[in-house]
Amino acid sequence: xxxxxxxxxxxxxxxxxxxxxxxxxxxxxxxxxxxxxxxxxxxxxxxxxxxxxxxxxxxxxxxxxxxxxxxxxxxxxxxxxxxxxxxxxxxxxxxxxxxxxxxxxxxxxxxxxxxxxxxxxxxxxxxxxxxxxxxxxxxxxxxxxxxxxxxxxxxxxxxxxxxxxxxxxxxxxxxxxxxxxxxxxxxxxxxxxxxxxxxxxxxxxxxxxxxxxxxxxxxxxxxxxxxxxxxxxxxxxxxxxxxxxxxxxxxxxxxxxxxxxxxxxxxxxxxxxxxxxxxxxxxxxxxxxxxxxxxxxxxxxxxxxxxxxxxxxxxxxxxxxxxxxxxxxxxxxxxxxxxxxxxxxxxxxxxxxxxxxxxxxxxxxxxxxxxxxxxxxxxxxxxxxxxxxxxxx
Amino acid sequence: xxxxxxxxxxxxxxxxxxxxxxxxxxxxxxxxxxxxxxxxxxxxxxxxxxxxxxxxxxxxxxxxxxxxxxxxxxxxxxxxxxxxxxxxxxxxxxxxxxxxxxxxxxxxxxxxxxxxxxxxxxxxxxxxxxxxxxxxxxxxxxxx
Ligand SMILES: [Zn+2]
Numbered sequence: 001x002x003x004x005x006x007x008x009x010x011x012x013x014x015x016x017x018x019x020x021x022x023x024x025x026x027x028x029x030x031x032x033x034x035x036x037x038x039x040x041x042x043x044x045x046x047x048x049x050x051x052x053x054x055x056x057x058x059x060x061x062x063x064x065x066x067x068x069x070x071x072x073x074x075x076x077x078x079x080x081x082x083x084x085x086x087x088x089x090x091x092x093x094x095x096x097x098x099x100x101x102x103x104x105x106x107x108x109x110x111x112x113x114x115x116x117x118x119x120x121x122x123x124x125x126x127x128x129x130x131x132x133x134x135x136x137x138x139x140x141x142x143x144x145x146x147x148x149x150x151x152x153x154x155x156x157x158x159x160x161x162x163x164x165x166x167x168x169x170x171x172x173x174x175x176x177x178x179x180x181x182x183x184x185x186x187x188x189x190x191x192x193x194x195x196x197x198x199x200x201x202x203x204x205x206x207x208x209x210x211x212x213x214x215x216x217x218x219x220x221x222x223x224x225x226x227x228x229x230x231x232x233x234x235x236x237x238x239x240x241x242x243x244x245x246x247x248x249x250x251x252x253x254x255x256x257x258x259x260x261x262x263x264x265x266x267x268x269x270x271x272x273x274x275x276x277x278x279x280x281x282x283x284x285x286x287x288x289x290x291x292x293x294x295x296x297x298x299x300x301x302x303x304x305x306x307x308x309x310x311x312x313x314x315x316x317x318x319x320x321x322x323x324x325x326x327x328x329x330x331x332x333x334x335x336x337x338x339x340x341x342x343x344x345x346x347x348x349x350x351x352x353x354x355x356x357x358x359x360x361x362x363x364x365x366x367x368x369x370x371x372x373x374x375x376x377x378x379x380x381x382x383x384x385x386x387x388x389x390x391x392x393x
Numbered sequence: 394x395x396x397x398x399x400x401x402x403x404x405x406x407x408x409x410x411x412x413x414x415x416x417x418x419x420x421x422x423x424x425x426x427x428x429x430x431x432x433x434x435x436x437x438x439x440x441x442x443x444x445x446x447x448x449x450x451x452x453x454x455x456x457x458x459x460x461x462x463x464x465x466x467x468x469x470x471x472x473x474x475x476x477x478x479x480x481x482x483x484x485x486x487x488x489x490x491x492x493x494x495x496x497x498x499x500x501x502x503x504x505x506x507x508x509x510x511x512x513x514x515x516x517x518x519x520x521x522x523x524x525x526x527x528x529x530x531x532x533x534x535x536x537x
Contacts, residue, residue: 120468120469120470121470124470126404127433130431130433130434132404132470133404133407133431134495135467135468135469135470135471136403136404136470136471136530137402137403137404137407137530137531138495138496138497138530139463139467139471139480139482139497139530140467140482140495141463141465141467141468144461144463144482144495147461147482148459148460148461148482148484148495149459150461151459151460151461151508152458152508155459155508196464197462197464198463198464198465199461199462199463199464199482200461200462200464201461202461245436245437245438245439246438250484250493250495254434254495255431255434255494255495256429256430256431256434256492256493256494256495257484257492257493258427258436258491258492258493259458259486259487259491259492259493260491
C-alpha cells in the first residue's frame, strides 16, 4: 500500500434548515477542497460520495449529482451510506483506492440538509424495519437511547449532572472560536444545569440537534501534487468497525440488548479504533488532538474510555481535572464538537477529519492546539457503524 | 385481570395477553442460546448454525436496568390521544433470558423509579381505532 495524503479540504459551515439543496452545499465544500489542494477538477480520478438519505433519488446518487456540476469525466463514482459514519466510509473507500494504486487522486464528500421537523421512520414495514416498531410502539426518539445508557453510567461510575454540564461548557467555549460552527454562544455551568431536561438525565444543551452542512476531502499519492500542497497531512490509518456479538449497548433503533456483556460497549467504535491503532502503529498515548462524536455529553465521556484514552469509569475525572482541554496533553474536540455543530449526517465524519487536518496544519486560530503531531477522528453511527482516522504531519 | 377483549396491538407479534398475563413475544435460538426481541431481530452468536429458533414468551416480571423520563411528546408515527408526557421509558431485564427490553413505563410517580426495582409487563392504551378497539403497545409498571 502507498502513502496517502490529504492535500485539500473544504467545508460549508454548519447551519440550521435551509431551502437550498444538498448539491449546492456540496459544491461549496468541493470547490474549497479543490482550491486548497491547488488541483484541477480533471485530476480527480474517483468520487466516493456519502448519500443524503432525505434527498430521494438525487440524494441516493449524490456523487453523480455532484460530478455533473463540476463536469462529468467518466470516473468511478460510488455512493455509500453508513448512518452517521457515512463520511468514514467514503474516506476509507477513497483511501483504499489510492493506497492500492487503483487511482492516484480521489475525492470524498458528504452533504446533508437538515430535514424540517423531526427525524423519524423512513418505511412502514415493521417486520422488515425495526425502526417502525421503535417509533410506533416504543416512543423512542434517539436521545432516549443515550439517556438510558447515561443513567446506567451514573449508577455504575458516579457520573454527576455537573460532569454532563461541564462537557457543554467546554464545547461551547471552543465552538465560539470556530467559524464553521453553528452554535457560537458560550454557556456557564449554571446555564447548562438550568436548561430543561429533554430526557432526564440529559438536558437540552447536552444533546446535539440535526444540522445542515457539507465537507469534502481530496487525497492523493501523486508525488507532484503532494510536493505542491500546503502542509499535506498523512493518513496513517482509516478504518471502519461494526458491532460485536454480546455488546451490551442499547443501539438506536433496537428494542432490546444483551444483559450479560460479552463484548465492549460501543463495540463498533472499539473495533474501529483498535484497527486504526494496529494499522497506524500509534496508540492513544501518541494522539495530540482527538475529535470524538459528542452526540450527547454521555458520548463525550464514554468515547474517551471506548477508544482507550483512560480506563472505564475514569473519563469524568479526566474531564474534571482538565486533561481533555486545549493545552493539556490530549486536546478533545477543539472544534467545539457536535455540541457546537449539530449532526449533518453524511458530512460530519469528514468534517471531523478536516478539523484534525486543520489542527495539524496550524490553521485553527484561537482554538489552535500547540504544535500537534498526531490527530484522530472518531465517528459513531446508529445500528453499529463507526470509523476511525488517524493522521499525522 | 384486565379486560383484554377489545384490545388490539398497534403492531402484531410483539405482545401477547392470551394466557391471562401480558408477556413479550420473543424467540430463542436453541443453537446459540440467544433470545431476540422483536422475534425478527436475529442476533446469533457468530458461527451459530441458526437451527432451532422457536417462539417463546418472556416472563411477565423483570427488573429495571435503566430508565429515563422523556419530557417532550414523541413525534409521529407515534400516536396517542392521551397526554402521557412526561413519560418514563425503561430498560427491563429478564435475567434468565439475558435480555433487556425497552418500553414505556406507565407509572405516573416518576420520582419513585429506581434501578433494580421489580417491573411487570403490561399494555398501554394509545388510541381508539375506527373499529372502536383500544389500540395498545407493550409497557412496564412497577410491581406493587
Ligand atoms: Zn443462534
